[in-house]
Amino acid sequence: MGPLSIVSEFPEWLNLLIAFFIGIGFGFALEQAGFSSSRRLAGMFYGYDTTVLKVFFTAAIVALAGSQLLSFFGLLNLKLVFVNPYYANSAILGGIIMGAGFIMGGYCPGTGISAMSIGKIDAMVFLLGGMLGAFLFMETYPLIQSIAMENYKGNMRIDEWLGVSPGVFTLLLIIAAVAMFWIAELAEKKFSRPDITSDI
Amino acid sequence: MNKSKYMNPYLAGVLLGLVLLAAMFLSGRGLGASGGIKDTVVAVVGAVDRQHAMNTPYYSKYYQNGEHPLKNWLTLEIFGMVLGGFISGALAHRLKFKIEKSPKISNRKRLLFAFLGGLFFVYGAQLARGCTSGAALSGMAVLSVAGFVTMVAIFGSAYMFAWFFRKLWI
Numbered sequence: 001m002g003p004l005s006i007v008s009e010f011p012e013w014l015n016l017l018i019a020f021f022i023g024i025g026f027g028f029a030l031e032q033a034g035f036s037s038s039r040r041l042a043g044m045f046y047g048y049d050t051t052v053l054k055v056f057f058t059a060a061i062v063a064l065a066g067s068q069l070l071s072f073f074g075l076l077n078l079k080l081v082f083v084n085p086y087y088a089n090s091a092i093l094g095g096i097i098m099g100a101g102f103i104m105g106g107y108c109p110g111t112g113i114s115a116m117s118i119g120k121i122d123a124m125v126f127l128l129g130g131m132l133g134a135f136l137f138m139e140t141y142p143l144i145q146s147i148a149m150e151n152y153k154g155n156m157r158i159d160e161w162l163g164v165s166p167g168v169f170t171l172l173l174i175i176a177a178v179a180m181f182w183i184a185e186l187a188e189k190k191f192s193r194p195d196i197t198s199d200i
Numbered sequence: 201m202n203k204s205k206y207m208n209p210y211l212a213g214v215l216l217g218l219v220l221l222a223a224m225f226l227s228g229r230g231l232g233a234s235g236g237i238k239d240t241v242v243a244v245v246g247a248v249d250r251q252h253a254m255n256t257p258y259y260s261k262y263y264q265n266g267e268h269p270l271k272n273w274l275t276l277e278i279f280g281m282v283l284g285g286f287i288s289g290a291l292a293h294r295l296k297f298k299i300e301k302s303p304k305i306s307n308r309k310r311l312l313f314a315f316l317g318g319l320f321f322v323y324g325a326q327l328a329r330g331c332t333s334g335a336a337l338s339g340m341a342v343l344s345v346a347g348f349v350t351m352v353a354i355f356g357s358a359y360m361f362a363w364f365f366r367k368l369w370i
Contacts, residue, residue, distance in 0.1 A: 003227060003228030004227075015227055019227065020280040023276065023282075026219050026284060027288070028287060029215040030281075031292075032207040032212050033206060033216065036289065039300060042369040044355075046366065048370070058210050059337060062220075063217045063337075064340065067221060082230065084334075084335060085346060086349070093327060094324040097321075098332070098350075100320050102321060102354065103364075103365045104313045104316050104365055106314065106369070108354075109236075109322060113233060113282060117284075117285030117289065118285060119296050120300055121299045122299050126317055127237065127318055131244075131318075131322070132315075133326070134240075135245070136319070138256065141258045142257070147327070158344070166343060169343065
């Protein structure tokens with residue numbers, strides 16, 4: 001029963017080895033999806049390429065539905081899986097700052113690492129900027145600490161918040177995703193930019 | 201033959217989802233990226249000025265247990281990511297040093313905005329306790345409200361700002 005490293009008390013080196021192999025899969029999947037291309041990622045926000053939406057929501061649903069199924073069959077104890085704590089103000093403000101960075105830089109940190117790994121120089125510069133961003137955050141932390149801690153809601157879960165079961169929520173998310181995929185396919189036709197998409 | 205350069209997006213999504221599921225099943229956690237960038241900075245600051253690192257609250261917690269700040273799950277995952285991306289790029293013949301940009305803008309402009317974009321993104325990710333990987337994607341997979349809210353904020357904000365930066369891309 002999982003999570004294996006917690007339930008079976010794996011030694012640290014084994015858990016780190018797992019991390020390394022998970023990373024190989026993560027980097028491979030991002031690059032295969034074409035997330036190593038900033039112009040492909042930016043297409044999401046101008047409509048000419050909606051790969052981001054398709055990959056992102058498909059992945060979220062596979063992991064969500066997969067973990068619910070594993071839990072249902074008693075193979076995974078979801079109580080032992082990390083649930084992100086919800087600090088409402090910093091989640092929203094941080095998200096807005098990230099969105100601005102996304103449209104300026106064309107990458108997020110994960111896709112930047114993916115692009116760097118195949119030699120994209122703009123991605124290397126993006127990650128250098130990212131290191132400065134992390135440095136500035138840590139140096140300015142005392143000033144923004146109060147914002148970062150405001151409106152803490154614990155490890156709040158969306159299914160509980162909406163008052164539905166995890167299964168029902170998963171189903172609703174799948175329906176929403178299919179609707180978005182349909183819109184995305186239409187958008188790619190409407191905002192098609194063959195001059196860009198043939199280049200990436 | 202009209203070769204498709206990348207994997208079908210839905211198939212790539214399934215692959216990425218299975219990797220995330222494996223992280224949850226094996227290690228009880230999600231994927232991450234920005235946290236690894238922060239760990240690197242912590243390590244650099246600690247190497248350059250250990251006194252400063254010990255005296256600043258945000259760094260000192262990384263040095264309290266006596267372990268190196270890079271000896272953790274996220275850092276190893278990121279080493280793997282670089283290798284995984286490299287393998288994929290090699291198989292698809294995409295390994296090449298280049299600056300990717302719209303032909304309408306200069307290299308200098310592209311790199312300036314790439315740098316600023318990275319700065320904003322990782323600053324925001326520290327505030328939100330995770331980026332698109334650690335907060336949005338992994339958070340959604342465990343049904344955390346934080347994951348959904350962060351996802352909506354990132355994408356909503358990028359759409360909001362897209363008009364202002366359109367000349368960079370289209």
